Every structure is written in C-alpha cells, then in structure tokens.
Amino acid sequence: MIASWFRKVITVGLVAGGAAGGLVVTSAPAQAHVYSCPTHYECVYEHNNLTGAVQMVSGYLGFADMTPIMHDNVSSWANANIHALIGIGEWRGGHKYFAQVLKPGWYEPNLGSIGFNDRADFVQHM
Numbered sequence: 001m002i003a004s005w006f007r008k009v010i011t012v013g014l015v016a017g018g019a020a021g022g023l024v025v026t027s028a029p030a031q032a033h034v035y036s037c038p039t040h041y042e043c044v045y046e047h048n049n050l051t052g053a054v055q056m057v058s059g060y061l062g063f064a065d066m067t068p069i070m071h072d073n074v075s076s077w078a079n080a081n082i083h084a085l086i087g088i089g090e091w092r093g094g095h096k097y098f099a100q101v102l103k104p105g106w107y108e109p110n111l112g113s114i115g116f117n118d119r120a121d122f123v124q125h126m
C-alpha cells in the first residue's frame, strides 16, 4: 500500500528568500524499491535507495534537524506525507538552502545525482 505512493521523484532547486529565486524543476526516472517510510512521515536514509540508517520525521512537524547520525550523511529520502510538500536542505551563510522539494508520495533514491549527497541539515514543510 505504501509502495503505491512512490512513483517518481521531482527535483526543485531554490534558495529561500534569495534574490535570484529561480525555480528549476527536473524529473528523474521512477525506480522501484522496498519502501520503509510510514504514511504521514518523511524519512531520510544513510545510503542510496532508501537503505542504511533511517531517521523518520513526523509529518506533523514543520521543521526537523537531522540527528547527529544523519547530519551530513543523508543519501536518499522519501516523503510519505499525504498532502505536504517537503524540502531538504542545509544552512549556507545563515540562510536555508533547499536542494530539493518532494511532492507527497515521491522519493529521491540518490541525492548525489543533484550534488547533495551527505549534506542535509534539515527537512521542512514548504
């Protein structure tokens, strides 16, 4: 049942509050894997393809820091929320930089594909 939520991945690059707030959207091929992120959560994973250590973040939290284990160690992630767009990002010079935004039910199997492997500091509702 959860698997039906995961179909594709959307990549959105943006800088919150940045003057040059261009929005770039690209899509990557869908991939089928074993999904372990419960409905209403977003999950970040240590390794590609939603494997390795996991941090599950309640979809009711607006913002969550990565745990010490996951900080600068996230390689893939999933948004199992029903409605919420979730962004993943890092702090850059005191500002939030969002590397990617996932629609509900989407996942990113390889953050390295967008140059963001092992860099995430937080996830946040958009």
Ligand SMILES: [Ca+2]
Binding pocket: 045, 046, 047, 073, 074, 075, 118
């Ligand atoms: Ca990693």
